[in-house]
Amino acid sequence: METFDHIIIGGGIVGLSIAYHLARNSPDSILVLERNELASAASSKAAGLILQATTKPSKTPLVKLTRETIALLEQELGEPVGFHDVGSLRIAASDARVKELETIEHDASRHGIAFEHLSQQDLHDKAPWLDASTANRITFFPTDGYVDPYLLSTAYGRAARKGGVQIRTRTEVNDLIIESGRVTGVNSTSGNIFGGSVIDAAGAWASIISAHAGFPLPMAPTRSHYWITAPEIAYGGEFPVVLLPECQAYMRPEVGAMVVGVQEQHSATFDARRLPDDINTFSPTQGEEHWDVIADAMEAISVFFPAISQARFANYVSGLSTYTPDGGILLGPVPGPVPGAANFFAAAGCCGSGIALSAGIGSAISSIVRGDKPQFDITSFAPNRFGPVDPFSDEFQTRCAAARASKSHAALAK
Ligand SMILES: Cc1cc2nc3c(=O)[nH]c(=O)nc-3n(C[C@H](O)[C@H](O)[C@H](O)COP(=O)(O)OP(=O)(O)OC[C@H]3O[C@@H](n4cnc5c(N)ncnc54)[C@H](O)[C@@H]3O)c2cc1C
Numbered sequence: 001m002e003t004f005d006h007i008i009i010g011g012g013i014v015g016l017s018i019a020y021h022l023a024r025n026s027p028d029s030i031l032v033l034e035r036n037e038l039a040s041a042a043s044s045k046a047a048g049l050i051l052q053a054t055t056k057p058s059k060t061p062l063v064k065l066t067r068e069t070i071a072l073l074e075q076e077l078g079e080p081v082g083f084h085d086v087g088s089l090r091i092a093a094s095d096a097r098v099k100e101l102e103t104i105e106h107d108a109s110r111h112g113i114a115f116e117h118l119s120q121q122d123l124h125d126k127a128p129w130l131d132a133s134t135a136n137r138i139t140f141f142p143t144d145g146y147v148d149p150y151l152l153s154t155a156y157g158r159a160a161r162k163g164g165v166q167i168r169t170r171t172e173v174n175d176l177i178i179e180s181g182r183v184t185g186v187n188s189t190s191g192n193i194f195g196g197s198v199i200d201a202a203g204a205w206a207s208i209i210s211a212h213a214g215f216p217l218p219m220a221p222t223r224s225h226y227w228i229t230a231p232e233i234a235y236g237g238e239f240p241v242v243l244l245p246e247c248q249a250y251m252r253p254e255v256g257a258m259v260v261g262v263q264e265q266h267s268a269t270f271d272a273r274r275l276p277d278d279i280n281t282f283s284p285t286q287g288e289e290h291w292d293v294i295a296d297a298m299e300a301i302s303v304f305f306p307a308i309s310q311a312r313f314a315n316y317v318s319g320l321s322t323y324t325p326d327g328g329i330l331l332g333p334v335p336g337p338v339p340g341a342a343n344f345f346a347a348a349g350c351c352g353s354g355i356a357l358s359a360g361i362g363s364a365i366s367s368i369v370r371g372d373k374p375q376f377d378i379t380s381f382a383p384n385r386f387g388p389v390d391p392f393s394d395e396f397q398t399r400c401a402a403a404r405a406s407k408s409h410a411a412l413a414k
Contacts, residue, residue: 004031004166006369007186007195009173009209011036012043013149014347014354015201016156016167017362023163025366030165031195032157033188035172039153041203041279045319046149046355047226047252047259049241051088053108053115053141055100056327059353060111061376062360067143069359073155076162081155082148086253088241089118089126091304092137097245101137108141115141127242129235131306146241146252149355156358172277173202176212176344183213183344197369199345200334204279204320206348207272207391210383215335218324218386219349220400221275223268223284225318227294229311231256247300257314262297267404269397270320285318321352324386325399327406329357331364331381345369346383351403 006022008015011034019032050070052063070083092101108115118138123130132138161167168190177185177192185194200209204221229235236256243250248263268284276282294313302309324330330349333342347365350357364374389396 001194002191003194004029005196006030006199007193007197008032008199008201009186010034010201010203010206011038011157011167011169012041012201012203012354013039013153013156013358014203014350014361015199016153016160017358018199018201018347018365019160019165019167020156020163021359021362021366022369023160023165026370028370030160031193032160032165032167033171033173033186033193034167034169035189036278037169038157038167039150042319042321042354043153044150045224045317047250047261048147048149048152048355049088049250049252050083050147050356051141051144051241051243052113053104053111055104057107058328058377058380059357059360060107060113062364063353063356064111064113065363066356066359070147070152073152073159076159077155082151084145084147084238084253086145086238086240087140087142088144088243089123090139090141090243090245091130091132091135093134093246098137100245101139105139113141114143115139127235127239129307130242130304132304134303140240144241147355152355152358156362173209176209178213197343197345199347199365199369201347203348204272204275204322206322206330206346210334210344210346213334213344215383216391217330217334217346217348217383218389218391218396219322219330220269220391220397221272221320222270222323222400222404223318224321224352224404225285225290225293225316226259226261227313228254228315228317229258229260230314232258232311234307244301244304247297247304249297249301251305258311260294260301260308262293263405264293265405267401269323269401271392271397273392275320279320283318284320285316290316290318321354321404322349323351323400323404324349325396325403327351327403329361329381330383331361331378332368332383335384
């Protein structure tokens, strides 16, 4: 009979970060089970933005830890993990967005995250293709940036392996083993495996795993996507990540070209039970509809980035994030058949920020599964905070899509 102290289901960035943090903080035996290849689902699709202060202050310390952990991983592995130390620029024009930016700056100050206000000339020096003549506040956060999400995910994996973690790919979890109302292990394609704790980090499929314990996690797989321009000298150099909250859009460099992301008003959501096991065989975007999304956003974006109207778009990337109705993650013990039998945990519902949150989630879960207090307040992330819901219903998925649509605004700030 195989037994480990901790079994982690899912070898995306979240599962691998949890494994890394557990190995770093304890002598425990740890197993990661991944049914495909490591980081082959959402974690390899991400735009990789690492923005520490946002409209969701409860997440700030978790992202800040990721930013710090990147340096630590580079030291431990002796090689870069693909982080681009370019900072981020936030540009606000309307009163509402200026107020929001002030709140974000206040949050940054509380956490010791540096920022400075830029003049039009400073902005021109950093991103000459931007026209911020309508802006009333321009703030630069020098320690933000973007990362290659696949490299960071696999860096956690390599560091975890160095720390003794066993990682098995091509091994699927079919069911949870439940004894006397407690989750005591998993039934997998390599047989029954028992664990002191079992952690559900199965990304878009996490609700299906937790449903085996009678509590499908309250989140919905939701489409996230971005476009990549053809290489272009005018805006193809290295520049900070640019956030344009007025039009819910962002830009970042991409080897001589530019990534442009847009939060659409009506995001597509999916029933997790109908997703294929390998997301690479599935497109959350049908037909040409994604070109309509960027075309609709073009006029608003061109106020700040006039050259976008002439941009040639060479590539489109789409994938599934997972959203909750309040835009907060799902982190902590999963309520099981026996109240208080806290040995089954969730690390899911990352709301399009799982790369940025990865070290924070890994650190928090590695504390709570060992009965320690996490270094952050994670009470607002409790998986049972929505009460009994049917996460597979249309009504619930619509609530999650709305959270995605207003992600960059403070309405859902937690
Ligand atoms: C287009 C796009 C852009 C994004 N941009 C950003 C960004 O800029 N910044 C940011 O922070 N985040 C971004 N995200 C979100 C980020 O990618 C996710 O939040 C993050 O990757 C989630 O990681 P994960 O490990 O939870 O999920 P995943 O990477 O999906 O990993 C889950 C794993 O679980 C495995 N699994 C599932 N079921 C089982 C089973 N039964 N048995 C064994 N294994 C199983 C799957 O095969 C998968 O590999 C973006 C996402 C998309 C799609």
